[in-house]
Amino acid sequence: MCLGIPGRIVEISDAANKLATVEIGGVRRPVNIACIVDEEYPVERCLGDWVLVHVGFAMSRIDEEQAARTLEALTELGEVQAELAAMRGSGGG
Amino acid sequence: MKYVDEFRDPEKAKALFREIEALAQRIETKDGKPLQVMEVCGGHTHSIFRYGLEAMLPEKIELVHGPGCPVCVLPMGRVDDCLALAERPEVIFTTFGDAMRVPGSRKSLMQAKAEGADVRMVYSPLDALALARDNPEREVVFFALGFETTMPSTALTVLQAEAEGIANFSLFCNHITIIPTIKAILDSPDLRVDGFLGPGHVSMVIGNRPYDFIARHYRRPLVIAGFEPLDILHALWMLLTQFAEGRCEIENQYDRIVDGEGNRQALEAVAKVFELREFFEWRGLGSIDHSGLRMREAYARFDAERRFPVPQVKIADPASCQCGEVLKGVIKPWQCKVFGTACTPETPVGALMVSSEGSCAAYYQYGGGSRERAPVEAAE
Numbered sequence: 233m234c235l236g237i238p239g240r241i242v243e244i245s246d247a248a249n250k251l252a253t254v255e256i257g258g259v260r261r262p263v264n265i266a267c268i269v270d271e272e273y274p275v276e277r278c279l280g281d282w283v284l285v286h287v288g289f290a291m292s293r294i295d296e297e298q299a300a301r302t303l304e305a306l307t308e309l310g311e312v313q314a315e316l317a318a319m320r321g322s323g324g325g
Numbered sequence: 326m327k328y329v330d331e332f333r334d335p336e337k338a339k340a341l342f343r344e345i346e347a348l349a350q351r352i353e354t355k356d357g358k359p360l361q362v363m364e365v366c367g368g369h370t371h372s373i374f375r376y377g378l379e380a381m382l383p384e385k386i387e388l389v390h391g392p393g394c395p396v397c398v399l400p401m402g403r404v405d406d407c408l409a410l411a412e413r414p415e416v417i418f419t420t421f422g423d424a425m426r427v428p429g430s431r432k433s434l435m436q437a438k439a440e441g442a443d444v445r446m447v448y449s450p451l452d453a454l455a456l457a458r459d460n461p462e463r464e465v466v467f468f469a470l471g472f473e474t475t476m477p478s479t480a481l482t483v484l485q486a487e488a489e490g491i492a493n494f495s496l497f498c499n500h501i502t503i504i505p506t507i508k509a510i511l512d513s514p515d516l517r518v519d520g521f522l523g524p525g526h527v528s529m530v531i532g533n534r535p536y537d538f539i540a541r542h543y544r545r546p547l548v549i550a551g552f553e554p555l556d557i558l559h560a561l562w563m564l565l566t567q568f569a570e571g572r573c574e575i576e577n578q579y580d581r582i583v584d585g586e587g588n589r590q591a592l593e594a595v596a597k598v599f600e601l602r603e604f605f606e607w608r609g610l611g612s613i614d615h616s617g618l619r620m621r622e623a624y625a626r627f628d629a630e631r632r633f634p635v636p637q638v639k640i641a642d643p644a645s646c647q648c649g650e651v652l653k654g655v656i657k658p659w660q661c662k663v664f665g666t667a668c669t670p671e672t673p674v675g676a677l678m679v680s681s682e683g684s685c686a687a688y689y690q691y692g693g694g695s696r697e698r699a700p701v702e703a704a705e
Contacts, residue, residue, distance in 0.1 A: 235368045235552055236526060249485065264451060266481055267591045284582065288449025289478040291591065292529055292582050305333070305553040309375055318422055322448035
């Protein structure tokens with residue numbers, strides 16, 4: 233929950249609501265990008281960016297190398313598996 | 326026992342261990358007691374145990390695993406409130422998976438679900454909002470919990486619900502805030518902690534400045550750290566360097582993610598939707614002033630506490646449970662009377678046994694309960 237997981241923004245799905253599709257470990261899901269955009273860095277510019285995603289919200293922009301390293305570390309901690317399972321199972325209960 | 330070879334950069338890890346050892350020898354402590362360093366973030370606790378860092382550190386350094394796991398510090402009464410909401414026939418109760426097993430006074434959410442309550446695990450509050458959109462005849466309640474890392478996500482979800490005019494979505498707000506919590510720990514009379522490893526992702530949201538008082542008023546240094554084992558070692562090295570040089574400052578090891586200002590957009594959303602409660606009850610720590618958040622009046626229609634009857638009965642922690650003393654570093658997990666006997670991960674009595682980020686569960690799972698420090702040579 234607190235560690236987040238890196239993903240890449242592959243589509244801006246709803247610019248008005250600041251929603252994007254992010255690919256995280258091969259899984260695509262909607263992510264809110266409100267916390268990483270402002271006047272100087274508009275929504276459209278985010279396409280292709282690597283971001284750290286916390287519970288469905290992009291909280292920080294990171295570079296590709298950092299993303300790969302973070303994914304590796306999270307995999308060792310078992311966090312990637314847990315996050316992906318949570319994403320797949322979400323809402324179904 | 327883990328090995329340095331498992332680290333991403335074993336050479337760097339070895340060098341850091343050597344320097345930490347050398348610094349530890351230089352530092353004089355009161356009565357020859359070990360230096361106590363508290364990590365405030367549950368993610369750090371998890372990493373420390375996963376990599377067995379504690380056993381590889383010099384004896385002079387003692388890690389205290391602080392209250393950084395929001396699931397662990399949830400009091401029984403709040404779990405009972407969740408159950409009261411979840412058991413209403415019109416409610417779909419949504420929660421992060423971590424909270425499912427936390428014991429209430431009668432049962433956990435998982436047990437309530439088995440008995441027929443509509444409890445659903447979600448990955449994100451956005452998924453709870455989607456459930457509300459898809460089930461207009463039901464009431465979807467999201468169990469909002471966590472420190473500043475998850476706060477912006479629930480605040481923004483409420484703002485999204487407002488923008489879309491979704492009327493059947495609400496939050497049961499149990500967010501807690503880090504600064505009053507650290508302050509309460511610093512104010513407790515039995516505290517011995519000498520310095521802190523600061524939380525990485527909370528700091529990503531709030532920045533570095535809110536910690537200044539810890540160095541200024543309480544004369545304890547704090548180093549904000551990432552969660553990878555090398556980050557933690559690096560941050561420990563920075564902390565020990567401060568001790569050795571007689572400095573007491575707030576430093577940032579995790580500068581690839583954390584800057585001084587925090588995340589403006591996130592803080593604005595949080596300030597818009599939430600306000601401080603006068604006090605909030607914690608498992609193991611009792612009541613801490615201004616440590617919890619509630620929803621502002623302007624968002625009352627999204628507040629489950631205002632929309633539904635919530636019992637809010639205060640239930641004391643079990644008498645046998647010593648979570649509070651473990652949290653403050655007064656005792657080690659295995660020194661608790663019920664550790665590993667009445668209290669196990671399968672049947673947790675205390676909060677710290679519930680989640681993998683809780684120090685008791687971590688000791689239990691990773692065999693830290695051996696009560697012996699492994700020799701440092703084993704790490705080479």
